[in-house]
Amino acid sequence: MAAQEQPRSGQDVAALDWTPRDQLTEEQREQVPTYCSGAYVQPPLPGLAEADTANPAGGELPLRARSDQARYQLDRQAVLTGNVEITQGNLRVTSDSALYDQQAGAVALSGPIFSRGNGFALSGSGAQYDVDTGVMRLNTANFLLYPSAMRGTADQLVRQTETTFAIEQGRLTTCEPGNNAWSLVASDIFLNRETGVGEATHVRLEVKDTPVFYWPYLTFPIDDRRKSGLLYPSFGTSNTGRGLYAAVPYYFNLAPNYDATLTPQYIHGRGLHTELEGRYLSRFGASVLALGYLADDDEFGREFPDADTERWGLDFNTVATLGPGWTGLIDYAAVSDDEYLSDLNRTLEISEATHLLRAGQLSYTDSDRYFEAILSGYQTLDEDISRASRPYYQLPELVYAQTVGDDLEFNWESQYTYFWRDNEGLTGLEQAIGSRFRVTPEVALDLREIWGFTRPSVLLDHTHYALEDYDQGSGNFSRTVPFFQWDNGLYFDRQFEFFGADFNQSLEPRLYYVWSPAKDQDHIPDFDTSLTSFYFSQLFQRDRYVGGDRVGDNNRLTAAVTTRFNSLETGTERARMSIGQIYYYDEREVGLGTAGTETRSDSALAGELALRPLDGLEARVSGLWDARDYSTEQGRSELIFHSEDYRWLLNLGHTYDDDELEQSDVGAVFPVSRHISAVGRWVYDRVDDRTVGTLAGFEYASCCWSVQLVAQKYLRSNEEIDNRILFQVQLTGLGGGGSAAGEISEAVFGYEERQRRREQMTPAFGRF
Incomplete structure (x- = not known):
């Protein structure tokens, strides 16, 4: 194999272990990107005695040598010529000739030098090897480190140990042999494979042998482990907000479980904007803190003369596992002004929005119980949003849910929430704040077989309010709405062959009925309620409202059918088609403002289509179609290929x-x-x-x-x-x-x- 050849004088050692793409095994080619013309393949190391590999640095390990000719002076020196091979530990060096000074414990090698070890290959014009310390000095050296595919040249290379190399007047790169698209050139380079870090002084980055950047001192990774140091500069431009900017990030690898990135960036017309992102991983979970700060924004001051030109942003989130079933979450975001996100933000994990969430959550989950406690608030960024349209704080929200039984189920869900917001200047229901307690006990008979299921249930939706600043009478009142539901489905299957492939087709008709009476709720404030968006999965929802301040009246039947096509060979779902419609037997009377009340006796047809004829090709279509006037109300279609x-x-x-x-x-x-x-x-x-x-x-x-x-x-x-x-x-x-x-x-x-x-x-x- 070419990789076993002895290098000629001055030859790049990396070229010996380079295997063109067409000579790689099929398994190796699958691991190499298509834009690579080949791969480094490290040949097996020569067989060495087990005892010799105990100490890779040499030390008291025996020195073995062989050659075509040898002259030996007892206890003084040995002169070896012709195909010289010296081994000690797991170091193997070959050369044309060698002089071994036994008293000094030194070997001088001349002619083309070649050496292999665990994860490296070296060549040079001459070398000196210290038998006692294992240190080897090579002149006019070439080197290759296999794990990182890093190769290079040096006026002198010192192999201090098997994992550390000192290089004088060196050049290194990770490019293919014969292609120095980029390289680092330095007066001194130190590579430590044990720590995965390289250090260099008086460093210049060259692109196609042209210098483009200079560092007086640089540290860099030589494997995939993290390390502190400068990251590459970034720059960009925009016609609004940021203008022309340039950033030079610095990465701090502070500990195995926490690190940080500091990014000073200059923005034309605004000044120096500095961002800091810190990440911390504990035994409980991960936390991320991002900060941004600009002391004096000239452009912002010109645009808003009365505004404070000191600008900042903050985003903190953490997710923690506190014990079996217990989790905690904190998500807090704040900015100095409404325009910060669009003008300056790069690292805060929040996009342009009208409200920024501040929330803390504690939850517990097991097989049949769920508990959640939340504190949440918001920062409103758009001052044009009226007070009446701003969200309420929830201080707190407590949720408890439990399920008991198998076929005969008892489900219980309860929720307590205190709603607050600044109600200065508001009137009527919009000024009300206070607490809401809601409980929804349910009894259901859940019967399921391989051919289908049926689930009749009775549920009671009871809510009690204790409100302040309420001008519609007493702020203490309740609302109770009963529900009856019956969900039924059947499963039919058949197998067939299509273009030589075996498939299973299922046909799944489903009927869902729900009834609840109309209750007057116009005297109840709207704290968190909205009308649900209508699409196929909403056909089987109990109510048309989400939130607790409106409970809809229902007397409706949903009829739907789904068919699926699954490959019998792989189990992959290759196609799914669903269509359904709601039939109303009464007009809907309970509204939320002007929404939610209708007189129509049927809904639009809701459908979904998903096709996956190939593993890399997927088509999805969903929408609402009005059969009365033959028009599409809503639709989303997408084709995804890779x-x-x-x-x-x-x-x-x-x-x-x-x-x-x-x-x-x-x-x-x-x-x-x-x-x-x-x-x-x-x-x-x-x-x-x-x-x-x-x-x-x-x-x-x-x-x-x-x-x-x-x-x-x-x-x-x-x-x-x-x-x-x-x-x-x-x-x-x-x-x-x-x-x-x-x-x-x-x-x-x-x-x-x-x-x-x-x-x-x-x-x-x-x-x-």
């Missing part, structure tokens, strides 16, 4: 809602060549007849580096179109920086999985 390796991605979508909303979107990533892929997305609003979002650019990927460059336009909440350019670069083995890949992941479904797979495979060529 190749097996996720190099090809395609998303097509269309959304429609009663002429109020109609948008089409297309997103794609497709290879133009083995290394270059085009990236794009387009969102078009048919109602306003305009483009509301685009993303276009390219991605270049090779074994040793990748780059994404995209231009993006998107519609902000204030109806402005924002234009920005995003850039990201990744050097294999040394990390990268920028934000383009994150934006592409949000725009094109499947791109995140594409990135994850590439990170797993690269550098796969250094793992064999």
Whole structure:
């Protein structure tokens, strides 16, 4: 095999262990990205005595040597010539000749030097080896570290131990042999494979032998372990909010269970905006704290002369497992002003919104019980939102639910909530605050067989209010609404063959009836209630309202049917089709404002269609169709495709809602060549007849580096179109920086999985 050859003088040792793609085994090729032309394959180490491998540094391990010719002076020296091979421990060195000074414990080797060890290969023009310490010095050296696929050259390389190497006047890269797309050149480099860290002084980054960046001192990873250090700069531009910006993040690997990233960034016209993101992992769970701060925003001051130009943002969330069944959650976000998220935010995990949530939650779950305690509030960002339309704080909300029995079930759910908000200037029901206690006991007979199920049940929805600032009479009152439900379904199956494949088709008709009387509820405030969106799964909901302040009147029957096609070979669901409709026997009287009351005797037809003819191809259609006037009320259709390796991605979508909303979107990533892929997305609003979002650019990927460059336009909440350019670069083995890949992941479904797979495979060529 080529990897076993002896290097010629001056030859790059990395080329000896490089195997072209067409010479790899099928299993190895599957682990190598398509844009790599081959892989490093480490040959097996020469067989050594078990005792010799006990101490890899050498020490008192015996020195073994062989050659074509030898001259030996007793207790003084040995001169070896012709095919010299020296082994000690798991170190093996070959050369043309060697002089062993027994008294000094030193071996001087000359001619082409070649050495292999566990995870490395070295070559040079000459070497000195210390038998007692295991230290070896090579002149005009070439080196290769297999796990990281890192290779390079040095005027002098010192193998201090099997895991540490000191390099003088060195150059290193993770690119394929003969392709120095990038390299680090330094006066001194120290590589520690035990810690996974490299250090270098007077470092310059060269791209195609052209210097592009300089560090007086640099540390960098040489494997996939985390380490502190500068991340790659990122930059971008937008025509609104941020302007031209440049950021240089610094990563702090503080401990195995916590770290932080500090990102100072200069924004043209605004100044220095600094962001800090800290992550902590305890035995209870994970916590993330993100902070942003800008001391004096000149641009914001010009736009809002009376506003405070000191700007900040905060986002904290934690999820904790506190014991068997117990979990805790805290989610808290705050910003200095309404425009912070659109102008400055990069690291806070919150997008442009009208309200920011502040919530703490404690919950317990087991097989038949559930308990939850929540404290929640909000920061309203849009000052144009009226006080009457702002959400209530819940201080607190307590929920307890329990199920007892099998066939004969008893279900109990209770909820206590105290609702509060600033009601200054409000009148009528909008000014009311106070507590609501709701309990919904249910008795059900749940009978299930392989051929179907039936579930009749009786439920009582009882709610009691104790309100303050209530001007409709006494604030203490109750509302009780009984429910009767009967849910029934059948299962039919048949097997058939289609184009040589065996399938199972199920036919699942379902009837669901629910009855509840109308109760006058116009005197009850609306704390948290809304009308549910109508789609197929809502056909089987008990009530048309969510929240506790309205309970709908019902006398309706749902009829629906679902059919599924499953592969008998793999069990994969290849197709699913569902359609259903509600038939009303009474008019709906209980309303929420002007919504929720109707006289129509039937609903629109609600349907869903899901097709998965191939593992990488999926089509979904859902919608509402009015059979009376042959019109579509709502619809969403999407086509998702990805190749097996996720190099090809395609998303097509269309959304429609009663002429109020109609948008089409297309997103794609497709290879133009083995290394270059085009990236794009387009969102078009048919109602306003305009483009509301685009993303276009390219991605270049090779074994040793990748780059994404995209231009993006998107519609902000204030109806402005924002234009920005995003850039990201990744050097294999040394990390990268920028934000383009994150934006592409949000725009094109499947791109995140594409990135994850590439990170797993690269550098796969250094793992064999």
